[in-house]
Amino acid sequence: MQSYEHLAPSRAVKIRQRFVPFVVMALVLAMIPVFDPSRTMYSLMAAMGINIVFALSYNMLLGRGGLLSFGHAVYFGLGGYAALHAMNAIDAGESAFWSNYPVFMLPVVGFAMGALAGAVIGWPSCKRSGVPFAMISLGVAELVAAAGYMFGSFFGGEMGVTGDRMVGPQLFGLSMGPVEDVYWFIAFWTFVGTLGIYAFTRTPLGKMSEATRDNPERVQFVGYDPNRVRYLVFIFAGAFAGLAGGMAAVNYEIFTPESVSLIPSGLVLLMAYIGGIRYFTGPIMGAILLTYMQSMLSDYSEAWLLYLGLLFIAIVMYAPGGVAGIVFGLLDIFRHDGAREVLTRRVKQAVGVALAFTGLVILTEVAVRWSNGYGEVFEPFGLHLGIDTPLSWVLIVGFFAAGYVTLRLARNKEEETA
Amino acid sequence: METIVFSLLNGVIYGLLLFMLSSGLTLIFSMMGVLNFAHASFYMLGAYFAYSIMGVTNFWIALIFAPVLVGLVGAAVEKWGLRKVHANGHVAELLFTFGLAYLIDEVVKILWGRNAVDYRVPEVxxxxxxxxxxxxxxxxxxxxxxxxxxxxxxLWFILNRTRAGLIIQAALTHPHMVGHLGHNVPRIFMTVFGVGCALAGLAGVIGGNYLVTDPAMAVQMGPIVFVVVVVGGLGSLTGAFLAAMLLGLMQTFAVGIDASFADMFGWLGLSATSEVGSITIASLAPMIPFLMLVLILMIRPRGLMGDREL
Amino acid sequence: MKLVKSAALAAAMGFAAMGASAETVKIAFIDPLSGPFGPTGDAGFKQFKHAAAEVNAAGGMNGMELEIVPFDNKVSPKESLVQLQKAIDRGIRFIAQGNGSSVASAIIDAVNKHNKRNPGDEILFLNYAAVDPAFTNDKCSFWHFRFDSHVDMKMSAATDWIADRDEIEKVYVIGQDYSFGKAVADAAVGQLAEKRPDIDIVGNELHPLGRVKDFTPYIQKIISSDADAVITGNWGADMVLLVKAAIDSGLEAPILTYYGGSLGAATAMGEAAVGQVRQISEFVENYPTTDAQIARIEDFEETYPENDYYFHRVYNAVHFLDRAAEKAGSNDPVGIAFALEGMTHDGPYGKVTMRAEDHQVLQDLFVSTFSADVERDVEDTGLGWTASDADRIEASATAPPTTCEMDRPSR
Structure with a gap:
């Protein structure tokens, strides 16, 4: 009998990979208020926390289960709506149960609703995988979004449903009014959500989900039903999306039918994919990056969606591992021989990309201002770059050419070494 | 009576537009397995190109050149974008076109502004x-x-009566065999992708001034095109045609019907003041395509006329 | 690497923008600036900028410069709250919004909550176009001021006009399927039943907001119903497309609109709509007025050649704000709110009053007609809106009682 015990990770590795990251995460979350962030920072971090859980739950489908969904916001939205209705029930205080239910625990309601929605909608959708699954999720998302405007008593019509989070019994002495209180709420649930989703990947079901993604036939051979595995994973993914929805309900105190539409579903797909669907931390990075872009970059550049689209296409074409893939790839370099050589090449590539990208940014920014027609002009670092200024075009062409040449050189080098 | 006649006329026109838009996608999808998310974006490009060309010359020149331009853009996208992603599988291709749709949207907003342009019906x-x-x-x-x-x-003539059409038909069903016979399959793919996009562009040219030319037109059309392709079935233009006409007619007829659920199911005790009872058939019109999509995928995965499952 | 680069760029641009913003009072303009309703929001934004420039030229608000900061909400209530939060985070204390009663409702809610939770940091909401009657009735708030006449007030002008015309026997009501469209329909049905019980409402239709691209089926329903008049509350693209389809299909009944003057409508309507389309508004471009007002109109149309002067109420809002700040002696929102209550102004189109009990503006209204023979046209079409004194409805005639029970803070 051959023993495989030596292949199992050692205790030290287990601690390093599974325990330490969560301790670090908890510490970081606990330390942030020490730096006394501004209100804007608090709003931003709340949005990030919600999106982290949402993107992680999406990756349970796409990354771990190989199921491409275009309708994940449905579960986020339904969870959020359920939490808001619960919030209003707490406010009304008609039943003994709700009047004693703290607002802090509302994400649990979202979790339950998300699971329920996943169980109902997943039943027909999970009979198929691949492109048909994607199309069914698209159809379901459109149906639910249309229903959102029809069933006013649950979705609240165009106005949506609003609530007041400063009701019911307080937990941990948090009134939930000021952003600082909401931060603790978000931090707590972001941690719980991340931990929960990580724990799920360690369960036998989580492992089977990866097996079903890679080879459903073999899964069948060993006696599992791939549809059943997909269905169960789908329910859990819906539940965690609902949890994120519950967090959003408390944070924004409003949900409108458009939150179940295709647009947020598309955005969560971008978050997970740009972050890197092959890594557990990928969607976290994607969520942080995209939330930052959405709320900060959109103030500086109206063309932020263009940059987002470009980033996404670049990742699909050249870096399928996403941001996490790039980061871990860089870390990997140091572990191997010839690190210096690879590193120089990567730096060259990075410089080339940066140069070409600068040219693109100038082109876009000049074009956006010209297109608006307010007579505004792009003026970075005191330069005056109009659509008819020769300098703009010199810079654009110059940066592009420089970037192209640098990339070319890096590639030639690569071919030589290969 | 008049409602029926008008709904019929409008429904047929809408259905034909839908078919023109989705015929290209059916070809592309059947042959390459790529569900092109950006297909409706090419439809939008067609309308905007026509608007710009019309500003310089006239509508008739736009009618010819705008689809050609869109076709060229499509071929370029296939050659320098899609082909590279092909190795990573269908999901990667789908994601690529998904990102492309975002990109085209934004570029259109920058070049032509964020609001509707005044693309008008020619005076003649x-x-x-x-x-x-x-x-x-x-x-x-x-x-x-x-x-x-x-x-x-x-389209019917080219596909059924010319040599190129026969090769395309063969590539639809047996792409590998066509490759083995010595045809340049990547070039066929590029051509079909370009022609498919040009057809979408043509739909944009004549649909843009009939409806509205604004940056949201792609997003509104996009999902419906998928429905036509999936409901019609893989590899079947006839199926796509049937599906497009069916959708066009159903959607226009639904708008004209005043009846509500309460009128139809009143015998079940559904009251007109209840939430479900007050829903009218007219307000269901936008939902019909997606209901069809989900039902077809669950009940008959190969679509109306398709020869194989998705 | 891209990231670092873009972040650095963003930071650089951010610093450049910060330098200029000392010693200004900011108004956050939260309205659609893109999408189907983008042109409407953009027109309002330009008018706000022009009105602010007027105040600044006259020495500013208590000596401080007034600045309008645009926030794009895409007519979504949720996005509006995100933008509102952003505005509050930047220290902006005045909010202006108009397009979409669903948005206004969300903002009123959020402003009430914010002011309750952050005493000493209050914000004020200047509503220039959201006309759901509830905002100055059941949902009234001390922090909300409406500078437009609400649905019932405008409808009473429209129904008076219909009641005077005996040849109108059948009326068709069509509108957008949301709170505002429903309010218009209810007001039309209710008021017509009261003023002309013999009139038959042959159609009362709601269509999805901003999603219908071809109104022909709706128009054909109207034509086959033999309606003698059509009432619509549609605005933005829905208004333009509705009228465009009506003209294309040869609908001949007069169309009474709330927003027939909105951007793009005149171009779409053209000669065919002359004498047929009417509008209920507080401003008519060709109504005889003062020289100062004419100079203001001309200055606006010179500054923004692509736009026509339309939102006269924006000037009322900005000047009321300025005068209230002067009266209160500070730019603090609470003081300004108290000063605004009951304020009056003799404007170029009659007396304007901010009613203290519900914060609803009272002003004269006009039922104007789209005509070919005009001095000042719109959108370079040679066509424009005219009204005579007979089309003028006094403020008192349109002022309904209110059910508002205002909750005022202690001074």
Missing amino acids: LDFPLFELFGAQYPAYRVFILLVSVAMLAA
């Missing part, structure tokens, strides 16, 4: 053609009908 065609039951019928709609039918005939 801007008159009421005939009067029916007291309402006038614009000549331009009949023009759309004629262009669509002409395109339909041309």
Whole structure:
């Protein structure tokens, strides 16, 4: 009998990979208020926390289960709506149960609703995988979004449903009014959500989900039903999306039918994919990056969606591992021989990309201002770059050419070494 | 009576537009397995190109050159984008076109502004053609009908009566075999992708001034095109045609029906004041395509006329 | 690497923008600036900028410069709250919004909550176009001021006009399927039943907001119903497309609109709509007025050649704000709110009053007609809106009682 015990990770590795990251995460979350962030920072971090859980739950489908969904916001939205209705029930205080239910625990309601929605909608959708699954999720998302405007008593019509989070019994002495209180709420649930989703990947079901993604036939051979595995994973993914929805309900105190539409579903797909669907931390990075872009970059550049689209296409074409893939790839370099050589090449590539990208940014920014027609002009670092200024075009062409040449050189080098 | 006649006319025109838009996607999807998320974006590009060309010359030149330009853009996208992603599988391709749709949207917003442009029906065609039951019928709609039918005939002729068409038909069902026979399959793919996009562009040229030319037109059309392709079935243009007409007619007829659920299911005790009872058939119109999509995928995964499952 | 680069760029641009913003009072303009309703929001934004420039030229608000900061909400209530939060985070204390009663409702809610939770940091909401009657009735708030006449007030002008015309026997009501469209329909049905019980409402239809691209089926329903008049509350693209389809299909009944003057409508309507389309508004471009007002109109149309002067109420809002700040002696929102209550102004189109009990503006209204023979046209079409004294409805005639029970803070 051959023993495989030596292949199992050692205790030290287990601690390093599974325990330490969560301790670090908890510490970081606990330390942030020490730096006394501004209100804007608090709003931003709340949005990030919600999106982290949402993107992680999406990756349970796409990354771990190989199921491409275009309708994940449905579960986020339904969870959020359920939490808001619960919030209003707490406010009304008609039943003994709700009047004693703290607002802090509302994400649990979202979790339950998300699971329920996943169980109902997943039943027909999970009979198929691949492109048909994607199309069914698209159809379901459109149906639910249309229903959102029809069933006013649950979705609240165009106005949506609003609530007041400063009701019911307080937990941990948090009134939930000021952003600082909401931060603790978000931090707590972001941690719980991340931990929960990580724990799920360690369960036998989580492992089977990866097996079903890679080879459903073999899964069948060993006696599992791939549809059943997909269905169960789908329910859990819906539940965690609902949890994120519950967090959003408390944070924004409003949900409108458009939150179940295709647009947020598309955005969560971008978050997970740009972050890197092959890594557990990928969607976290994607969520942080995209939330930052959405709320900060959109103030500086109206063309932020263009940059987002470009980033996404670049990742699909050249870096399928996403941001996490790039980061871990860089870390990997140091572990191997010839690190210096690879590193120089990567730096060259990075410089080339940066140069070409600068040219693109100038082109876009000049074009956006010209297109608006307010007579505004792009003026970075005191330069005056109009659509008819020769300098703009010199810079654009110059940066592009420089970037192209640098990339070319890096590639030639690569071919030589290969 | 008049409602029926008008709904029929409008439904047929809408259906033909839908077919023109989705015929290209059916070809691409059947042959390459790529569900092109950006297909409706090419439809939008067609409308905007036509608007710009019309600003310099006239509508007739735009009618010819705008689809050609869109086709060239499509071929370029296939050659330098899609082909590279092909190795990573269908999901990567789908994601690539998904990102492309975002990108085209934004570029259109920068080049032509974020609001609707004043892309108008050419003056020669801007008159009421005939009067029916007291309402006038614009000549331009009949023009759309004629262009669509002409395109339909041309497509049928090319696919069934020319050598190139036969190769394409063969590649639809047996891409590997066609490759083994020595045809340049990547080039066929590029051509089909370009032609498919050009057809979408043509739909944009004649649909843009019939409806509205604004940056949201792609997002509104995109999902419906998928429905046509999936419901019609893989590898079947006839199926796509049937699905497009069916959708066009159902959607226009639904708008004209005043009945609510309470009227239909009143015998079950559904009251007109209840939430479900007050839903009218008219307000269900936008939902019909997606209901069909989900049902078809669950009940008959190969679509109406498809020869194989998705 | 891209990231670092873009972040650095963003930071650089951010610093450049910060330098200029000392010693200004900011108004956050939260309205659609893109999408189907983008042109409407953009027109309002330009008018706000022009009105602010007027105040600044006259020495500013208590000596401080007034600045309008745009926030794009895409007519979504949720996005509006995100933008509102952003505005509050930047220290902006005045909010202006108009397009979409669903948005206004969300903002009123959020402003009430914010002011309750952050005493000493209050914000004020200047509503220039959201006309759901509830905002100055059941949902009234001390922090909300409406500078437009609400649905019922405008409808009473429209129904008076219909009641005077005996040849109108059948009326068709069509509108957008949301709170505002429903309010218009209810007001039309209710008021017509009261003023002309013999009139038959042959159609009362709601269509999805901003999603219908071809109104022909709706128009054909109207034509086959033999309606003698059509009432619509549609605005933005829905208004333009509805009228465009009506003209194309040869609908001949007069169309009474709330927003027939909105951007793009005149171009779409053209000669065919002359004498047929009417509008209920507080401003008519060709109504005889003062020289100062004419100079203001001309200055606006010179500054923004692509736009026509339309939102006269924006000037009322900005000047009321300025005068209230002067009266209160500070730019603090609470003081300004108290000063605004009951304020009056003799404007170029009659007396304007901010009613203290519900914060609803009272002003004269006009039922104007789209005509070919005009001095000042719109959108370079040679066509424009005219009204005579007979089309003028006094403020008192349109002022309904209110059910508002205002909750005022202690001074």
